[in-house]
Amino acid sequence: MYGAGEVQVEDVPDAHRIEPTDALVRVAYAAICGSDLWPYKSMPHDDTGRRMGHEFIGVVEAVGDEVRTVKAGDLVVSPFLWSDGTCVFCRAGLHSACLHGGRYGWDDVDGGQGEAVRVPQADGTLVVLPVEQDDALMPSLLTLSDVMGTGHHAAVVAQVSPGETTAVVGDGAVGLCGVIAATRLGAEQIILLGSNPERTALGRKFGATDVVAERGDAAVERVRELTDGLGVHSVLECVGLEQAVVTALEIARPGGAVGRVGIPENETAPTGIAFWKNVTLGGGPAPVRAYIEELLPDVLEGQIEPGLVFDRTGPLDEVPDGYRAMNDRETIKFLIEL
Amino acid sequence: MYGAGEVQVEDVPDAHRIEPTDALVRVAYAAICGSDLWPYKSMPHDDTGRRMGHEFIGVVEAVGDEVRTVKAGDLVVSPFLWSDGTCVFCRAGLHSACLHGGRYGWDDVDGGQGEAVRVPQADGTLVVLPVEQDDALMPSLLTLSDVMGTGHHAAVVAQVSPGETTAVVGDGAVGLCGVIAATRLGAEQIILLGSNPERTALGRKFGATDVVAERGDAAVERVRELTDGLGVHSVLECVGLEQAVVTALEIARPGGAVGRVGIPENETAPTGIAFWKNVTLGGGPAPVRAYIEELLPDVLEGQIEPGLVFDRTGPLDEVPDGYRAMNDRETIKFLIEL
Numbered sequence: 001m002y003g004a005g006e007v008q009v010e011d012v013p014d015a016h017r018i019e020p021t022d023a024l025v026r027v028a029y030a031a032i033c034g035s036d037l038w039p040y041k042s043m044p045h046d047d048t049g050r051r052m053g054h055e056f057i058g059v060v061e062a063v064g065d066e067v068r069t070v071k072a073g074d075l076v077v078s079p080f081l082w083s084d085g086t087c088v089f090c091r092a093g094l095h096s097a098c099l100h101g102g103r104y105g106w107d108d109v110d111g112g113q114g115e116a117v118r119v120p121q122a123d124g125t126l127v128v129l130p131v132e133q134d135d136a137l138m139p140s141l142l143t144l145s146d147v148m149g150t151g152h153h154a155a156v157v158a159q160v161s162p163g164e165t166t167a168v169v170g171d172g173a174v175g176l177c178g179v180i181a182a183t184r185l186g187a188e189q190i191i192l193l194g195s196n197p198e199r200t201a202l203g204r205k206f207g208a209t210d211v212v213a214e215r216g217d218a219a220v221e222r223v224r225e226l227t228d229g230l231g232v233h234s235v236l237e238c239v240g241l242e243q244a245v246v247t248a249l250e251i252a253r254p255g256g257a258v259g260r261v262g263i264p265e266n267e268t269a270p271t272g273i274a275f276w277k278n279v280t281l282g283g284g285p286a287p288v289r290a291y292i293e294e295l296l297p298d299v300l301e302g303q304i305e306p307g308l309v310f311d312r313t314g315p316l317d318e319v320p321d322g323y324r325a326m327n328d329r330e331t332i333k334f335l336i337e338l
Numbered sequence: 339m340y341g342a343g344e345v346q347v348e349d350v351p352d353a354h355r356i357e358p359t360d361a362l363v364r365v366a367y368a369a370i371c372g373s374d375l376w377p378y379k380s381m382p383h384d385d386t387g388r389r390m391g392h393e394f395i396g397v398v399e400a401v402g403d404e405v406r407t408v409k410a411g412d413l414v415v416s417p418f419l420w421s422d423g424t425c426v427f428c429r430a431g432l433h434s435a436c437l438h439g440g441r442y443g444w445d446d447v448d449g450g451q452g453e454a455v456r457v458p459q460a461d462g463t464l465v466v467l468p469v470e471q472d473d474a475l476m477p478s479l480l481t482l483s484d485v486m487g488t489g490h491h492a493a494v495v496a497q498v499s500p501g502e503t504t505a506v507v508g509d510g511a512v513g514l515c516g517v518i519a520a521t522r523l524g525a526e527q528i529i530l531l532g533s534n535p536e537r538t539a540l541g542r543k544f545g546a547t548d549v550v551a552e553r554g555d556a557a558v559e560r561v562r563e564l565t566d567g568l569g570v571h572s573v574l575e576c577v578g579l580e581q582a583v584v585t586a587l588e589i590a591r592p593g594g595a596v597g598r599v600g601i602p603e604n605e606t607a608p609t610g611i612a613f614w615k616n617v618t619l620g621g622g623p624a625p626v627r628a629y630i631e632e633l634l635p636d637v638l639e640g641q642i643e644p645g646l647v648f649d650r651t652g653p654l655d656e657v658p659d660g661y662r663a664m665n666d667r668e669t670i671k672f673l674i675e676l
Contacts, residue, residue, distance in 0.1 A: 088568065089592055097592030097615060157618070230426065254427055254435030257620075264613050271619060272605035275598065277435060280495070280620030282595075284613045 001052050003045035007320040012051075015116040018108065020064035023122035025076060028133055029142050030056040030112045030336040031310070032322050033080070034172050035263055040323050053113030054080040054104040055145040057129065057138065060122075067122045075133055076126040078112070078119060079288035080104070080146040085124025095289035098124070112145075113319055115338060127292045130300070139307025139335055140299045143177060147333070148295060148306040149288030150261045151177030151238065155185055157259030157282040158234035162186030165227055168208070169248050170238035171199035173309040173333040174261060176206055178236040180304050183207030187234070191226055193219055193247065199332060202308060216243060223251040232256060237283070241265045249273040249281065259283045310335040339390050341383035345658040350389075353454040356446065358402035359422075361460035363414060366471055367480050368394040368450045368674040369648070370660050371418070372510050373601055378661050391451030392418040392442040393483040395467070395476065399454070407461045413471055414464040416450070416457060417626035418442070418484040423462025433627035436462070450483075451657055451674060465630045468638070477645025477673055478637045481515060485671070486633060486644040487626030488599045489515030489576065493523055495597030495620040496572035500524030503565055506546070507586050508576035509537035511647040511671040512599060514544055516574040518642050521545030525572070529564055531557055531585065537670060540646060554581060561589040570594060575621070579603045587611040587619065597621045648673040 001007050017024050030053050039050070060074045070076055083090050083098035090098050100121065105111035110118055119125055129141055140148075151174050160166050166187040168178045171194025182190050183206060192208035194200045200211040212222045224231060231253035237244055240262025248258045250273060258274070260283035274281055298304045313335040314322060322334035339345050355362050368391055377388070398412045408414055421428050421436035428436050438459065443449035448456055457463055467479055478486075489512050498504050504525040506516045509532025520528050521544060530546035531553075532538045538549040550560045562569060569591035575582055578600025586596045588611060596612070598621035612619055636642045651673040652660060660672035 092593060094593040094616060157616075255430060255432040260613065264610055267608055267610035268606040269609040270605055271607040271609065272602055274620075275602050275622045278432060278495075278620070278622035278625075280618055281609060282612075282616070282618030282620075284616035287616075 001039055001043060002047070002049045003043050004039070004041055006045065007040070007052070007323045009316050009319060012114070015110045015118045017062060017064055017118060019120060020066040021121055021123065023063045023067055023070055023119045023126060024061045025058040025078070025117050025119050026061050027056045027058040027112060027115055027117060027338050029138055029338070031142055031145070032113070032319065032326055032334045032336070033146055034174060034326070036323065037327050038263060040327055051105040051111035051114065053111035055142060056112035056117065057142050057145070058117065059133065061116070063122060069123045070126050070128055075129045075131070077129055077141055077145050077292065078126055079149070079292065081285065081288070082109070082120050082125040083289055084121045085289070090124060093287055093290040095287040096285040113336060125289065127296070137299060137307070139310045140305055142335065143306040143309065144288070144292045144295055144299065146288060147173045147309060148177045148180070149291040150174050150286040151236070152181040152291050152295060153286030154178050154236035154238055154259040154261040154283060155181035155234070157257065158236050159257045160185040160187050160234045163188045164233040165189040166234040166236065167191040167193060167223055167232045167251050168236045168238060169193045169244050170262065171196050171203060172238060175236070175238035176203055176309050177306050178238050179203045179206040179208050180306055182234070182236065184298065184304060191223055191232065196329065205308070216247065219247055220250045227253070235259070238262050245269050246273070249279060252277070252279040254278055257282065261286060309333045313337055339377055339381060340385070340387045341381050342377070342379055344383065345378070345390070345661045347654050347657055350452070353448045353456045355400060355402050355456060357458060358404040359459050359461065361401045361405055361408055361457045361464060362399045363396040363416070363455050363457050364399050365394045365396040365450060365453055365455060365676050367476055367676070369480055369483070370451070370657065370664055370672040370674070371484055372512060372664070374661065375665050376601060378665055389443040389449035389452065391449035393480060394450035394455065395480050395483070396455065397471065401460055405460045408464050408466055413467045413469070415467055415479055415483050415630065416464055417487070417630065419623065419626070420447070420458050420463040421627055422459045423627070428462060431625055431628040433625040434623040453676060463627065465634070475637060475645070477648045478643055480673065481644040481647065482626070482630045482633055482637065484626060485511045485647060486515045486518070487629040488512050488624040489574065490519040490629050490633060491624030492516050492574035492576060492597040492599040492621060493519035493572070495595065496574050497595045498523040498525050498572045501526045502571040503527040504572040504574065505529040505531060505561055505570045505589050506574045506576060507531045507582050508600065509534050509541055510576060513574070513576035514541055514647050515644050516576050517541045517544040517546050518644055520572070520574065522636065522642060527565070529561055529570065534667065554585065557585055558588045565591070573597070574599070576600050583607050584611070587617060590615070590617040592616055595620065599624060647671045651675055
């Protein structure tokens with residue numbers, strides 16, 4: 001990406017191992033993320049450009065001398081961040097705060113939207129998948145690299161509990177995965193706030209019991225009507241725009257919790273709304289690495305099918321148009337098949 | 339109170355019961371609260387004036403026909419809010435969000451800084467104390483009406499856990515009670531951020547292991563030094579000023595939690611700091627009624643002695659000077675003995 005709207009597929013020097021803890025992974029499937037649309041909308045032009053992508057499944061081509069848990073030939077999924085798995089935060093399950101971790105597409109680490117990636121801290125980062133590369137589960141397994149784990153994180157932080165009421169703000173891929181997560185955690189009522197009929201229909205398939213297409217004050221009013229005037233126990237904020245955060249705080253009932261995973265548009269939030277009713281606001285970059293182990297069995301057993309959020313598949317050449325289509329809300333999420 | 343700095347003791351019509359769920363309580367001990375200093379600093383002049391106070395212990399003089407759990411002659415403590423004890427939020431332990439509750443000193447409910455108070459929803463609000471009115475425990479029992487429960491709330495929301503690190507922002511009465519609460523909940527390291535030597539000395543007596551007298555960036559730096567560069571797991575924000583909230587968010591480690599009970603100076607908070615490290619921000623008006631039952635045994639057994647936050651005692655006539663002294667930070671907290 002060379003700037004807003006400027007996405008090109010180019011030949012670059014081959015990815016290669018640098019550290020003895022690296023793995024070299026040939027990418028089989030990758031995805032465009034909603035967070036990739038932020039620079040697509042706003043990145044100033046830059047002649048150097050930036051490698052994109054951070055969600056992928058691939059085959060290990062080679063590993064460094066110190067790598068123990070993956071080997072050449074393994075089919076692996078990577079979380080959207082790499083992490084060592086051993087630091088104080090990884091041990092606490094917060095791999096997204098790893099002291100020795102980092103992001104794909106920066107410095108000398110490749111992005112996932114390409115043919116191969118150097119994966120640092122391979123032992124702590126990669127998870128071996130017990131299926132073949134052409135398995136029908138590939139789309140759902142690919143969501144474990146980001147959107148499914150991110151939706152789950154929102155649900156965990158929002159303290160979704162059996163028998164209680166939940167709202168999910170946003171009908172994008174993460175919001176839809178949030179519906180799956182809330183269903184899986186036993187929420188009795190799941191109100192999906194979204195205005196796109198195809199997306200909210202998928203949300204209902206995933207377990208949403210109600211859909212609120214209104215926005216702003218009208219949405220708040222509608223959620224209150226659906227909850228005896230009280231608001232919901234748990235809110236999954238999966239957008240990040242200021243209006244979404246305000247709505248999330250307003251529809252939470254006293255004592256409730258908002259789990260936010262949408263990248264914040266603003267550095268501040270109107271927490272005064274939250275204070276007077278004792279609503280907790282939490283969330284951030286999801287520790288997807290921790291959640292893969294929790295969610296993988298459900299995907300393998302077919303209990304959840306988050307791969308349905310991919311509504312377009314194409315080769316690398318179509319990635320620029322994939323960005324355009326996702327940005328135009330024509331496509332929910334684009335799966336790159338290499 | 340007729341406006342900022344204008345506190346007067348006056349004769350008013352006698353408090354009396356109105357509803358069959360009311361109790362009439364003759365006040366024995368009351369207190370001036372840090373939150374009373376907000377209008378003391380900023381209330382525009384108003385000829386009608388406002389009844390003040392919301393922390394008191396007293397003797398029940400009479401109860402309405404529907405009151406079942408307290409009777410004339412009982413010595414009772416009141417939380418700083420009244421609540422019915424039966425609504426969905428009271429049953430969930432969040433009495434401060436009671437659907438039929440309210441505040442003292444507003445409408446036709448008297449404030450606690452006076453000779454008698456009409457207590458609405460007496461069954462849900464008042465707690466009978468199993469001691470005599472002249473017991474030496476009175477100061478500590480009086481803190482259960484607000485500051486001890488509020489400090490405890492900050493600790494609960496901040497998820498203080500055995501063996502972990504805690505910071506308390508603010509060396510006022512609530513912050514000092516927060517130190518007691520963190521100690522009681524098993525925190526291993528308790529860093530008290532405060533600059534008043536007498537108050538922080540009391541904080542050390544209550545269990546603080548470290549004191550940070552610096553403010554702003556220097557305070558953040560000092561807390562990091564004390565925590566291997568990581569920050570603390572739990573932060574009790576007991577001030578409410580913007581700088582205190584910023585400091586609280588900055589000293590929390592990734593995955594940590596901030597429990598805020600200081601009345602917010604601002605309607606917004608810089609939650610961007612929190613998002614990128616997955617720090618949770620929660621808190622609000624404490625459900626003190628729920629906590630009285632939890633904390634009362636510890637006070638009765640002498641396990642905790644929050645009454646030490648009272649460093650001046652006087653009759654009603656001294657209340658105006660008590661406001662002045664607390665506002666000048668000459669007195670931590672003023673106990674009114676009737």
